[in-house]
Amino acid sequence: MNFRVHVRVIPRPGLLDPQGQAVEHALGSLGFAGVRSVRVGKAIEFAIDARSADEARAAARAMCDRLLANPVTEDYAIEVDA
């Protein structure tokens, strides 16, 4: 079966995120009041052949642990669509 995998990689809370700060400042300048704690991460999508959604998810987790996310600085979340 073919699955579509969505990986979201986000800088870990507590780490300074200069991109998030810059975007937050820009949003404030545009008049979007009350916006706080902006963090900028990455979205990575791919298609994968796997026997089940669980197998696709396990593969994506291994990819995150080895390459897609840095365990020192980033958290990740995985979504799998059939």
Add this chain to the structure above:
Amino acid sequence: MTTRIGVVRFPGSNCEDETIAAVERAGASGVLLDYRATSLDSVDAVLLPGGFSYGDYLRSGAIARFAPVMDAVRAHAEAGGVVIGICNGFQIACEAGLLPGALLRNAQQRFTSRPVDVRIERTDTACTSGFTVGDLIRIPVAHGEGRYVADADTLDRLEGDGLVVMRYVQEVGADAPHNPNGSARDIAGICNEAGNVVGFMPHPERLADAVLGSDAGHRVFTSLVDRLGAAVPA
């Protein structure tokens, strides 16, 4: 026997030529190593140079760490061999797990290219053996992602075990912030527990010849060559 120092060229490296020039100026033979190589061609030490390996895609150093040559670099490090990462090479060494922590986007959100003053904190690593603790050198940084981060326990261990090799310091009369990137505890460079793997953000190879107005970085390379020469059987 001339000391042989390998400098790895990854796709996107851009400091390998001046790194080889600095090594040769210090009296060693510089050996350019291709990222696809599976052996290190019997070099005595490996330098991972600056640049933007693999376009810095995903994260600086994240893809370079899986280049074929890195298996040999890792084996060399595990056998106690000297590995030095400069700038992008430091980022690669951290991504590869040869050094703890990570290097993130500069706190001030800008690529920073300027001289910094760096204090030598440890003098028993191969590339700082010619210094005295507390020596200051003014050499350039040029990076967008040089903010060293690690968890508090790791930072405490680095300090407690004396693994900080270089630190940004405030020079007298400076008007620019002394820390060019927001690095934790002003860390410019670190080494591993064994001291044979060292990484730092500043570029000594860019200021290693007096014709450029200063050769403040030259001693990093003479340290390395002298140390390796002492270890290599004649």
